[in-house]
Amino acid sequence: MTQFIWPATPVQLRCNKKWFETADTISLQLTSHNQESFDFKPGQFISVGIEIEGKVEYRAYSISSMPNQDFLQLTIKRVEGGKISNYLIDQLNEGDEIAVLAPTGPFNSIDCKPRKKVALLSAGCGITPLMSMAKTWIAQDIEIDITFIHMAKSKEQTIFFEELELLHETHANFHLKLLLKDNTETNHPQGRLDQEWLNTLCLDLAERTVYLCGPNVFMQDMKTNVENLGLDMTHFFQESFTPIEAEVSETADASGVVQFEVPAFGVSKEIEKGSTLADVLEESGVPIIIACRSGMCGSCKCKVEKGEVSRTSTETLTEEELAQGYTLACSSQVQSDVEVSLI
Amino acid sequence: MFCIQCEQTIQTPTTKGCSFAQGMCGKTAEVSDLQDILVYTLQGVSFWAEQGRKVNVVIDEIDHWAPKAFFATLTNVNFDPERVIEFALQAHAYKKQLEEQVRAAALLSNTELSELSPAALFDLPTNVEELIALAPQAAVNRGHDSEHEDVIGLRLLCLYGLKGAAAYMEHARVLGQTDDAVFAEYHQIMAWLGTDPTELSALLDCSMQIGLMNYRIMEMLDLGETDTFGHPEPSQVNVKTIEGKCILVSGHDLHDLEKILQQTEGKGINVYTNGEMLPAHSYPELKKYPHLVGNYGSAWQNQQKEFANFPGAIVMTSNCLLNPNVGLYADRLFTRSIVGWPGVAHLEGDDFTAVVDCALAQEGFKHNEIEQMITVGFGRNALMAAAPAVIEQVKEGNISHFFLVGGCDGDKAERSYFTDFTAQAPEDSVILTLACGKYRFNKNQFGDINGIPRLLDVGQCNDAYSAIQLALALAKEFDCGINELPLTLVLSWFEQKAIVILLTLFALGVKGIYTGPTAPAFLTDNLLAIMQEKFDMRSISNVEDDLKTILAA
Numbered sequence: 001m002t003q004f005i006w007p008a009t010p011v012q013l014r015c016n017k018k019w020f021e022t023a024d025t026i027s028l029q030l031t032s033h034n035q036e037s038f039d040f041k042p043g044q045f046i047s048v049g050i051e052i053e054g055k056v057e058y059r060a061y062s063i064s065s066m067p068n069q070d071f072l073q074l075t076i077k078r079v080e081g082g083k084i085s086n087y088l089i090d091q092l093n094e095g096d097e098i099a100v101l102a103p104t105g106p107f108n109s110i111d112c113k114p115r116k117k118v119a120l121l122s123a124g125c126g127i128t129p130l131m132s133m134a135k136t137w138i139a140q141d142i143e144i145d146i147t148f149i150h151m152a153k154s155k156e157q158t159i160f161f162e163e164l165e166l167l168h169e170t171h172a173n174f175h176l177k178l179l180l181k182d183n184t185e186t187n188h189p190q191g192r193l194d195q196e197w198l199n200t201l202c203l204d205l206a207e208r209t210v211y212l213c214g215p216n217v218f219m220q221d222m223k224t225n226v227e228n229l230g231l232d233m234t235h236f237f238q239e240s241f242t243p244i245e246a247e248v249s250e251t252a253d254a255s256g257v258v259q260f261e262v263p264a265f266g267v268s269k270e271i272e273k274g275s276t277l278a279d280v281l282e283e284s285g286v287p288i289i290i291a292c293r294s295g296m297c298g299s300c301k302c303k304v305e306k307g308e309v310s311r312t313s314t315e316t317l318t319e320e321e322l323a324q325g326y327t328l329a330c331s332s333q334v335q336s337d338v339e340v341s342l343i
Numbered sequence: 344m345f346c347i348q349c350e351q352t353i354q355t356p357t358t359k360g361c362s363f364a365q366g367m368c369g370k371t372a373e374v375s376d377l378q379d380i381l382v383y384t385l386q387g388v389s390f391w392a393e394q395g396r397k398v399n400v401v402i403d404e405i406d407h408w409a410p411k412a413f414f415a416t417l418t419n420v421n422f423d424p425e426r427v428i429e430f431a432l433q434a435h436a437y438k439k440q441l442e443e444q445v446r447a448a449a450l451l452s453n454t455e456l457s458e459l460s461p462a463a464l465f466d467l468p469t470n471v472e473e474l475i476a477l478a479p480q481a482a483v484n485r486g487h488d489s490e491h492e493d494v495i496g497l498r499l500l501c502l503y504g505l506k507g508a509a510a511y512m513e514h515a516r517v518l519g520q521t522d523d524a525v526f527a528e529y530h531q532i533m534a535w536l537g538t539d540p541t542e543l544s545a546l547l548d549c550s551m552q553i554g555l556m557n558y559r560i561m562e563m564l565d566l567g568e569t570d571t572f573g574h575p576e577p578s579q580v581n582v583k584t585i586e587g588k589c590i591l592v593s594g595h596d597l598h599d600l601e602k603i604l605q606q607t608e609g610k611g612i613n614v615y616t617n618g619e620m621l622p623a624h625s626y627p628e629l630k631k632y633p634h635l636v637g638n639y640g641s642a643w644q645n646q647q648k649e650f651a652n653f654p655g656a657i658v659m660t661s662n663c664l665l666n667p668n669v670g671l672y673a674d675r676l677f678t679r680s681i682v683g684w685p686g687v688a689h690l691e692g693d694d695f696t697a698v699v700d701c702a703l704a705q706e707g708f709k710h711n712e713i714e715q716m717i718t719v720g721f722g723r724n725a726l727m728a729a730a731p732a733v734i735e736q737v738k739e740g741n742i743s744h745f746f747l748v749g750g751c752d753g754d755k756a757e758r759s760y761f762t763d764f765t766a767q768a769p770e771d772s773v774i775l776t777l778a779c780g781k782y783r784f785n786k787n788q789f790g791d792i793n794g795i796p797r798l799l800d801v802g803q804c805n806d807a808y809s810a811i812q813l814a815l816a817l818a819k820e821f822d823c824g825i826n827e828l829p830l831t832l833v834l835s836w837f838e839q840k841a842i843v844i845l846l847t848l849f850a851l852g853v854k855g856i857y858t859g860p861t862a863p864a865f866l867t868d869n870l871l872a873i874m875q876e877k878f879d880m881r882s883i884s885n886v887e888d889d890l891k892t893i894l895a896a
Contacts, residue, residue, distance in 0.1 A: 005488040007479070009344070009362070009372075104358040264671065287668040291363040297353040299367050318756055342669050343647045 001070060004036035006102035010049055013100045015092055016071060021159045024078040025125065026089050027064065029071040030100065037068045042132040043108030043211070043239075046072065047294055049099035050084050056099065057279075059084040060294040062129040062213075062239070063103060064160075066136045072100075075159060077125040081274060104296065105239075109133040112211065112237040117145040119208040121222055123193070124152065126214030127159050129239060133211065138171055147175045147202050151193045151218075154182040177201040193218075195225040206230040212238040216312065258307075259337040262286050271334060277302070277309060278329035281340070288329060288342060295331035302329050307338030344375035345484050347865045348503050349418040350753055350837045359864040360484075369666050370422050376478035377427040378416040382502070383481035384434040385413055386462035386537025391441035392530040394456050398448035405437045406526040407516055410509035413533075415681040417510055418838040419643065419663035423683035428471060435467040462537025486539055492867050497546035498536065499865040500842070504550055505532055507843030508557040511564050511805055513681070514661075517598045518567030525563070528556050547873070554850030557843045561808035565723065568597060573627035575722030575802060580624040581637035582786060583712035585613060590702045591639055591653050593617035593646070594660030595803055597629065599679055603658065604632040606695045612655075612702050615639040617646070618663070618779050622802035625720025638717075641782040642752030650676070654708060656701035658690075662838065675701050717785055721775070721799040723809035727816060733773070733795060734820050737829075741792055742773055744894065745817075745830040747810055748784075749777040749801075750844075751837030757860040758783060761835055763886045765789070765798070769894065773797055775813070778804035780835040807844045811851065826854045831893045833857040833883070849878045855896075859883035 013030040021027050032038075040046075040063060047058040065073035079085045092098065106112075107129065114137075120130040127150055137144050148167075152158040158178065168176035179197060183190035191197050198205065210226050212219055219238055226236060256273040260280055267284040278300050281288045291299040295313025304325045313331035314322060346352065347360035351367045364372050388409055395401055412430045415421045449456050465481065468474055479485075483502060487495050512529065515521070532553060540546055569575075590612055592600045600623050604614055613636040616623050621638045623629045640649035643663035650657055651670030660679045667673040667684060677698050678689045688697060721729070736742045748765055752758065758780075765774055765784040774797060776785065781800060789797035801809050818825050834856060836842065842863070848856060862871055862882060874880040883889060 009479075101363075104355070106355050287666050289365050289367070289369045289666075291361060291365045291367055292353065293363065296355055296358065297361075297363070297367060299365065299369075343651070 001037045002034070003068075004032045004038050010099040010101055012097045013072070015094055015096050015098065018092065018094050021075060022157050024089075024157075025075060025159050027073055027075045028088065028092070029065075029073050030098070031071050035070050037070050038072050038103075040067050040072075040103035041105075041108035041110040042067060042136040043112070043129040044103040044105040045129070045294070046074070046103050047101040047292075048074070048084065048088070049101070050087050052083055052087065057084055058101070058293045060105075062105075062132070064128040064131050066132060066139055072103075075125070075128045075131075077159075104294075107211075107213070107237060107239045109136065109211070113209070114144055115207070115209045115235060116143070117147075117204065117208040119147045119149060119202050119205055119210045121149045121198075121210060121212045121214075121226075123150065123214035123218045125159065126212075126218070126239070129213050130211055131160055131163075134167070134174065138167065138174060143173070145173050145175075145208075147177060147205075147208065149177045149179070149193075149198070149201050151179050151214075152181075154180055154184065155186045155188075193222070195228055198222070198225050199229055206232075209235040210237070212236070216310075258334055260284075260334065261337075261339045262341065263339065264341055273335065274333050276330065277327070277332040277334055277338075277340070280334065281329055286342065290330055293330045295328050298328060300329040301326055303327070303341045303343075304332075305339040305341050308335040309333060309338065310335050344372035344478075345482050346370075346375045346378075347484070347499065348506075348839055350751075350861065350863070351755070352864050354861065354864045368419055371424070373475065374422055374424050374427055376475055376481075377424055377431060378421075379478055379481040379483055380467070380474060381412065381427055381431040381434060382416055382483065383462055383465050383537070384431055384438060384467060385409055386460070386533050387465055388434055388438045388441065389530040389533035390457075390460050390463040390537055391438055391445050393527070393534045394449070395441055395445045396527055396530075397456070398445060398452050398454050400441070400444045400448050401523070401526075402437075402441065402444070405441060406523075406530075407521065408433070408437065409533075410512040410529060411516070411681060413506055413509040414513045414661075415683075417506055417662055417681075417840070419665065420661065420681055421683040422664070422666075423685045423687075425685070426683040426689075428474070431467065431474070432469065438463075460534065460538040462534070490541060493543060493869050494541050494546070496865050496867045496870045497543060497550065498540070500846075500863075500870070501532070501546060501549050501553060502536055503839040503865070504553040504557075504843045504846045505529070505536070507839040507841070508553055508560055510661075510840055511557065511560045511843070514595055514805065515560060515564040515567045517596060517680075518564070518571050520563040520567035522559070522563060525556065525559060528552075532556075550846055551850045553843060554846030554848070557847045558808070558811075558851065561805050561847070564805050565808045568626070569723070572597060572601070572629050574724035575622060575625035575720040576627065577718055577720045577725055578625040578630055579716040580621065580719055581714045582639075582717055583637065583714050584615070584639060584708045585636055585711045585714075586708050588612045588702050588705065588707035589615060589653070589655035590698060591615045591617050591650070591655060591657045592620050592623075592660065593643075593657065594662065594679070594682070595619045595805075596660035596679065597623055597626065599658065599660040600635075601629060602693045603695050603698065604629065604635055607634060607699060607702075608632070610699060610703070612699065613637075613708075615653075617649075617657075618643050618782075619803050620660075622719055622722070622800070622806065625722065625725075625802075642779040644752060644754040646670075654706040656698045656705065658695075658698055675705060677701075715786070717800075718796060718798075719800040719802075721801050721809075722806060723812050726799070726801070726809060726813040729795065730813065730816050730820070734817070736792055736795060737821075742771055742795075743769060743829060744772040745775065745828070746772060747775045747777070747830070747832045747834075748780070749775070749804075750780040750835035751804070751841050752779045752782055752835065753837045753860070755860050758835060760859060760883055760886060761833070762787075764833060764890070767886050767890060769890075770797075773799065775799045775801050775810055777801040777806050777810060778841075804840050804844060807847070811848075814853075825852070831855065831857065833859075833889075835859055836863070849874075849880075854879040855881065857881045857883050857889060857893075
């Protein structure tokens with residue numbers, strides 16, 4: 001099978017298959033015209049561009065399949081008010097084509113090297129990159145002991161539930177530790193993941209390389225927990241972005257109208273609460289550079305002078321810049337009346 | 344788009360190069376693609392210019408124009424798609440003109456011409472929509488799917504190095520300095536790069552050839568500047584503002600500054616330098632104008648704030664230009680020569696009336712700031728004049744080490760290294776500096792060593808030529824090679840002029856150069872290892888450790 005060559009510009013891939021993983025989450029498989037295989041590093045994401053109202057908008061989604069297969073699998077959760085995710089869930093049909101940018105992302109099992117033992121730690125839709133890592137290690141017969149810790153609401157709402165159980169049964173080096181808020185019809189424990197649970201589920205966590213992905217608040221809590229449990233943090237890696245729309249639903253109430261001001265450019269208008277800062281800056285004609293749209297490159301740095309935004313990536317910003325109110329416009333959702341400046 | 348030519352390009356463990364809707368510099372994918380098309384067409388022009396030399400077809404107009412057009416694709420120079428299209432169509436026309444004449448001359452003299460290179464075969468439609476569709480063929484990393492990444496990396500090193508050299512050729516040409524042998528060599532290299540070469544050793548040799556050619560070009564530029572404006576002499580420059588109407592001149596082109604000074608005489612307008620124009624204050628034929636009052640602002644990455652606060656007209660004579668709409672000063676900005684921004688007034692010719700009128704219509708500075716003087720002007724002659732005293736201090740043990748700390752400035756926080764480095768350099772060391780990287784520390788106090796200032800500002804980036812001359816003189820005096828001198832080069836890079844200066848230093852055999860803040864994204868790990876092995880090139884780490892290593896050697 002020949003390998004697909006990623007161009008530097010967006011490429012059209014075909015949605016070959018699409019199915020529901022849970023009531024609010026789909027997986028879809030993308031293939032190239034010539035059925036080539038896709039190379040990427042397990043854990044990486046691709047950006048998908050959808051034209052909505054004449055404008056192409058990009059969102060990043062982690063790849064949930066393994067490298068060197070003739071498809072790329074994305075797993076996408078419904079988000080209240082989420083334009084792109086919900087379009088992909090509701091409107092994209094098998095046979096349709098979508099624009100995709102090459103896989104990228106520093107959070108992957110190649111650049112973030114594992115020790116002999118790893119702990120994969122996720123919640124909700126954050127399972128996708130970790131699933132790619134785990135399946136790849138297993139498929140490649142790499143001798144790594146994997147503890148897969150995942151938190152979900154219930155069996156029905158656990159993405160990849162059956163696949164996880166099967167991996168657990170068939171592979172001695174794969175230990176599934178599922179923690180459910182409602183554990184009806186399962187043998188998995190019921191609870192909410194905190195430091196104590198983490199320690200209970202994985203006694204030797206400090207000896208493992210830890211990979212973490214999930215909603216921002218979850219990641220913040222878990223990072224602290226992992227550190228408290230004595231992990232040498234050079235063996236800790238976390239996803240630097242969370243799928244933008246997923247994060248909005250977790251942390252913010254996206255309804256309502258707020259005031260948006262950029263005094264230097266005479267911009268003063270009402271916008272939807274939860275709007276992405278980059279979008280409203282662009283729509284207002286403010287000259288901001290927006291390159292990657294995934295919170296990686298840092299080109300859309302701007303300053304929130306007043307008000308609140310929620311952030312899904314702070315990748316290129318220093319602690320000092322964050323303290324001063326700088327933010328990445330592509331990865332910031334407006335949560336209150338805000339005033340923004342570029343310099 | 345794919346562009347990886349400057350230091351701020353996207354670089355993560357997994358992604359290298361700008362390949363989205365805009366580059367980190369703000370140029371759009373359209374402009375980037377058009378620039379690739381322009382460069383590829385210029386490689387075709389050079390193919391015919393090189394063939395032309397076999398049959399005595401040399402067209403001066405084209406030789407003079409081609410490096411200038413290449414310069415227009417340098418980082419932070421031209422963001423205007425219309426201007427880039429103009430350059431590309433002109434390149435195409437010149438290519439056809441050369442081809443026609445060369446083929447005719449070859450037929451007459453029965454001379455065999457070389458096989459057409461891919462660049463020579465690259466043909467442009469006159470229709471703009473069709474033109475942009477050719478971008479993938481012209482991409483600077485074309486062949487990346489079939490060639491080894493080291494090959495692509497070295498091709499880019501050569502291409503970007505040659506672009507830096509082309510920029511200096513244009514700066515020299517403006518001052519009346521051209522050389523047919525240099526034009527011939529430029530075309531030979533450019534044409535060869537248009538064949539998409541694949542042999543690593545040949546590419547590496549080519550990069551050294553570019554370095555050596557650039558040494559000659561810097562010499563020409565030095566001659567152009569000193570012949571026209573006299574030799575730089577140590578001079579005090581006020582870095583604060585004074586009351587009155589004002590014009591700010593930025594970029595590298597001293598010729599433009601002179602014209603502006605002449606045309607503002609007696610008009611009550613103060614002229615300030617910005618960025619790389621600072622050394623102008625030390626040239627006798629420029630400093631003689633009393634209304635050249637001082638230096639304003641700092642390095643290019645701060646211009647959106649600094650230009651916004653400048654209450655007069657601003658002239659951008661070369662790189663680095665940033666989006667003027669961010670600071671809302673596009674209406675009082677003027678671009679020159681290769682520089683361009685959509686919607687910003689572009690001036691051709693030597694008439695600056697529009698700039699003068701704009702300055703008079705602006706408010707000007709309302710008050711005098713308390714003056715602060717810095718010293719500039721340690722160019723070649725001044726350094727040579729000081730050399731005996733310097734040598735004496737070295738022999739008496741009062742000067743232990745020389746550092747050359749300079750290069751381009753940029754936006755990254757890591758660049759504070761260069762400020763810290765100069766602050767922590769031992770007190771019995773002398774620091775030479777050049778280019779806009781100096782703004783990280785040139786307003787700090789360094790004192791002197793028995794009358795010799797510890798900080799010596801050599802000039803613009805191309806004045807690396809003067810620093811090399813001083814090093815050669817010291818080596819001669821102490822009867823050793825340059826690498827045996829207690830001299831360490833600590834260079835910051837941002838764009839392609841810095842790349843070619845690095846190639847020049849390598850080609851001259853200078854070893855152990857420290858570079859930062861990061862390695863060029865187009866150099867692979869293998870290539871960096873080669874640079875380390877061949878030239879002992881070192882990446883900066885932290886000031887304490889680096890100083891310890893340097894001074895222990």
